[in-house]
Amino acid sequence: MQNYEKMNDIFNTYPPMKQKNVPKESLLEHSTRYLKKICTGFYSLIQGMDITLKYFLNPKKVITQQYPENRDTLKMFDRFRGPVSLPHNENGEHACTACGICEKACPNGSISILATKDVSGRKVLGQYIYRISQCTFCGLCVEACPFGAIVLAKDFELTVYDRNELTWVLNKSKSQGSSDTSQGEYS
Secondary structure (H helix, E strand, O other): OHHHHHHHHHHHHOOOOOOOOOOOOOHHHHHHHHHHHHHHHHHHHHHHOHHHHHHHHOHHHOOOOOOOOOOOOOOOOOOOOOOEEOOOOOOOOOOOOOOOHHHHHOOOOOEEEEEEEOOOOOEEEEEEEEEOOOOOOOOHHHHHOOOOOOEEOOOOOOOOOOHHHHEEEOOOOHHHOOOOOOOOEEO
């Protein structure tokens, strides 16, 4: 009860607010203001529907992709950032030298390069492991590669049911039994 009295004392210490003398508007002024708001609202609706009406009246300008139907002819834009790809030439060779610069440039460690040595003792690429589940598609690895050995592919259908399928070994060539895709074999 004491808390209630304290609160009541606090609120009673402030002077009461003065009522502003607002003149009452006439019925004509009120109706005019109401009709202006209706006209303004209708005009803003037409402005918002302008593009929709243009596409409705001229459907040749529509740029929306009808994705499932045009899957065979669909091409992604040049700036699209897909998964990292290690392109192979017709002999099944790639340009990667296992320098590791792309691995160091990757901000979240989605690339692992396991280098081995060949017969002459030179460092060569053993496995190029790419974890697409960790990749942010930033493209820093592609920019850092001094040999142009990796690119960002245009693939976008990357949905899988098993998380283990999101770890790819990119340096498997077609002669080693990989799939027909550019990203290499799933590990």
